[in-house]
Amino acid sequence: METGSREETGTPADEPVWRGVQPALLRVRRLLVLVWTGVLAVAAGLLLGLLAGPAWAALALLPPALAAWGWRLLERNWRSWRYAERADDLLISRGVLWREETVVPYGRMQLVEVTSGPVERRFGLATVQLHTAAAATDATIPGLDPAEAERLRDRLTELGEARSAGL
Amino acid sequence: MTSPGPGGDIPERPPVTERRLHPVTPFRRAWAPVAVLAGWAVHDPNGAQEQLARLTTTMLLLGLSVVVPVAGLYGFLSWWFTHFAVTDTELRIRTGLLFRRTAHIRLERVQAVDVSRPLLARVAGVAKLRIDVVGADDKDELAFLGEREARALRAELLARAAGFAPETAREVGEAPARELVRVPPRELARALALTGATWGSLAAAIVVPTVLWLTTHSLWTVLATAVPLLGGAGASSAGRFVSEFDWSVSESPDGLRIDHGLLDRAHETVPPGRVQTVRIVEPLLWRRLDWVRVELDVAGSENSVLIPVAPRSLAESVVARVLPGVTVPHELSRPPRRARWCVPMWWRGHLLAVTGAVFVTRGGLLCRRLSLVPHAKVQSVRLTQGPWERRNGLADVHVDTGAGKTVTARLRDAGEAARLLREQAERSRTGRRNARPDRWMTG
Structure with missing residues (x-):
């Protein structure tokens, strides 16, 4: 089993043996972020493009940018569990x-x-x-x-x- | 009044005797339609006025002749179908006309027993009895019982919960009580006059409607804001005085007895070992007089005041009785100086002490709150650290208790907090061994 443990093995007896969580959790969370980013970006692009003009539609790039940032954060968070x-x-x-x-x-x-x-x-x-x-x-x-x-x-x-x- | 029940579950035992509530109970239920009407009238005064104008005398009589018997019948039936019984291990309440409901309350899990006598019930000579257990419903109270019956039932329930043999439980009777504190009315009145909330709510009740009148000149708007504000002001001054009048705390082998109230009398019994946290609150204006308020948390009970006002030394001696073997510590340690970058000014207010029996924290700069948690009552320990705290090498330690309250030691040094987390988990585990058993007379 994959362990996200940062603790070295062979620690003293009273030191706890840490176990991490499955890498699949990271995949699920990333997938969810991807799906939601896609939905948000498309919705924002369409709505702004139709209602406010194509220049505003560039704002639809904001969710993907945030997602790219979140991509790394998710991994750090997953490692911390x-x-x-x-x-x-x-x-x-x-x-x-x-x-x-x-x-x-x-x-x-x-x-x-x-x-x-x-x-x-x-x-x-x-x-x-x-x-x-x-x-x-x-x-x-x-x-x-x-x-x-x-x-x-x-x-x-x-x-x-x-x-x-x-x- | 008594009717033989369907018998116990175990054939060797004598059949369980089921009892009914006091026959005055149906009248309580008969109030429900009236209350609904009154609530509607208050909620929508214009509509109510219109409807009233349209009512003729015959309509009114016709309506009353339908509503009163229906309400009466409902009250009677719900009384007729409510039974309760005390067995060796539990209190059973069977109730419900269409939707049957049976509550089995285990007696060794009793957290507190409350007998309350609202004003009208006092006139009628009846009382409500409520057993606080974790997860108990409002429906699980016995309302109403005869006053003497309620007292006898409370004594019997406590005797059984304490672990007396079933044969003797009925004869044990009321445990003798020794009075610890009685709050004189003058002291209570002075304490309330020195409470900021009293004056704040009064000021709001006077200022807000005046300003509204000057700006809008609309009578309904002013009334709609003035009535709740005045009600709030009344509740926080006169209401508190009336409910905290003649407050006395006594000690008995069955635990703490708390009696209070001018119009509505309430009598609460908290068996030994049920107190989860004790708080000593010291409002700013009381500090010169060295007065404090003591609050306590019991799982499943909503009442939280132990003493509304008392001199500190007296309050501390009561706390020592409530939590045996505990002395209120006066030497508390401050967070490190760098905590001022996290919480300016207020960082000085966050203090911590850990003794052999309790985890003690103090918070607040103006109104100080000292919380004591016995180690045996700690359910879980948590350490949290936000980004800003991490930069300053600080962390918070939270201690969760069974009454749903969390006591937090804020802004401790990160290393100290980590050590505290481990040690507190250890103490909470071992603290349980020295605690009294749930059936307090068997230990």
Whole structure:
């Protein structure tokens, strides 16, 4: 499995072993950006060209330019998504400009959810989401291999049961 | 009043006795059509006036002769089809005429029990009983019960939730309470007079309609803005005084008792170990008097005030009772000086302290809010860092609790924040081991 990990292997025992997300997630996101850019550019070009004159239609080049910039950002963002299962808690780290790192102790998990939309399924991806009693807990791991998602779900539920604690 | 139910699920147990609410309940429901009409009249005053002018006496009588029996019948039927029963482990409420609904509320999950007596209910000698559990609905309250019945039921529910044997739960009765704080009316009135929101809303209620009158000269516009503004001003001054009147907090083996209200009396019981966060709020104008307000969060309960106003030392002694083994720390650490580039001025207000039992943060420069979260109540820990904070080597640490509240330590040094994240996760895991069990009398 591809790991977007930047951490070296052979770290001390208490250092978490980070795992990245599937490269297919990057492909899906890029594809979505391409599709939307295309739609926007065509719509803007047609509307402005017909209503405001051909000079304005040049503005339709703006979405592709933004998309080209987003192309690189998406890769950086994809690289930043990673998670680690530690002995007692799950770590999720993500974001480049707005970094966020979440720690959820296994005992606090109320529900583990695996979802997979039509596009995600087409690309062989699944999303694991953890819910605790706190609504603010935002622990989602997108872009997992379905088999890995199921393994993670089973392991998390098992550990959650063993260490269960209420509110 | 009691009718034998369909029996327990387990054949060896004696059948569960189902009970009905107090017979005064149907009258509460009979108000619904009147309220709908009144709401429509307020919402569309011109239309209502037109319709009223067209009404003749016969029409009115005809309408009333249909509406009153229908409302009465609806009230009666919904009362007739509402039952509740207390079993060893849960409270069951069966209700609904067309759409049946059965709520099973597990007693060891009880977060708080509220008995409230609105003014009219006090006249009729009845009370509402509500059990706060996570995810409970507004429909899950028992309204209305006889006052003595409500008190007996509360005692029984708490005794069962505490883990007393089922046979004795009924006989345990009310746990003795010891009063910790009682807020004198004069102190409450002074505190409200020193609150900026009271004066702000009053000023708005006077200034805005005057300006509108001078500019538009339209009576309806002025009334439409003045009425809600005056209502808001009344609610934030007189309304708060009335609802926070005679506020007392007592301690009993069943947990905290909070009683308050002048017209509508409310009695809340929070069992031990249910408090998720405690906040000590210190408005600017109270600082000279050294007064504070204490708020608490319990999962599934909307009431959040613990003490509306009290001297700081008294408030801190109550907090020590609410969160056993916790002393409110006075030594809090500031963010590094470079935080002033992220949040000018206000950076000084963000303080943090971590003790053996609680995670403490303080925010706000004018109105200070000190939040305490017991380590055992932390559900997840998050670290966030925006681009500007990253440039300055700073980060925020958020601690999420089960009451849906998040406590944030802002603008910490990035290295310190990363360490805090790991350590807090560890503390939240181990903190749970020393916590009391859900059934607090069994521990």
